[in-house]
Amino acid sequence: MHKNIRHLQPVANIKIIFAIILSLFSVYLLFAGTLFGIVLLGAALKLSLREGFELNLEEKKYRNVYSIFAINFGFWKKLPEIEYLSIFKTIKNSRSRVIAAEATLGFEVFKVNMFYNRNQHIEAYVSDEMKDAFSVAKHIATVLDLDILDATKPEKEWISVTSHS
Template identity: 75%
Template sequence: MNNNIRHLQPVANIKIIFAIVLSLFAIYLFFEGTLFGLILLGAALKLSLREGFELNLEEKEYRKVYSIFALNFGFWKNLPDAEYVSVFKTIKNSRARVITAEANLGFEVFKVNLFYSQNKHIDVYASDDLEDAFVIAQHIATVLELDIFDATKPEKRWKYITSRP
């Protein structure tokens, strides 16, 4: 069984390609003597940013991972004794603005959390695909030998992974 679990949010290929092109253009501008290249480089890095979660079972540590062009950053923390994995549905709000018009848009997101000490949790993963969220939850629950609490529907239910006496 794999002792390291890492999940990064997917990023569209076109976004990565645009970030690479923008980075190259930014570096060119910087070496031509304009500081505008630094602003473009910042925008390129923001475009390529991927967030995720990494769990090291051997060391019993976890960290929130920030990945920029496949370079991973984050600080390790001790993993508490988890009680269960939860999958739930929430709404992610996004604001769209065009000159004087503004609109708030909301779309469904499925989050995976690792609960410990009865009501404390660690945000593990978020996806707009329910099946994807359950695959991640199943993987974590299997490795840590935990149950999954399905809170994606009004009728919440447990999915038992561990053997019950």
């Protein structure tokens, strides 16, 4: 049986390469006595940031994970008795501001939530791709022996991925 489940949002390889180059350049600037290196280091860390979710099945705990250059951070919380998983589509808004002009851009994301106590939930995963969200949901549902509610379409549908032994 799996002891830990960890899913991190994917990040493009070019972003990681650029973040590494930016980090090295920022360290060079810091050693050269320029404080601008701190700004560049912050940008590099932001580029390499990956968010995700981790379950510890032995200790029945979970945490939201923030990963920077493969170093994971997050606080463990007690995992309640999960009843089912749900996948739904929503719009994530992002603001862009240039001098006096501001625009709010919305793009589609898919969220995987774990429901407990009838209507309370824990956000387990967010993805820009439906296939990725379903893959993560099926992995968690298989390990925890749960059903998935597909709420990505107008007609909600239950998906059973386990045997319910």
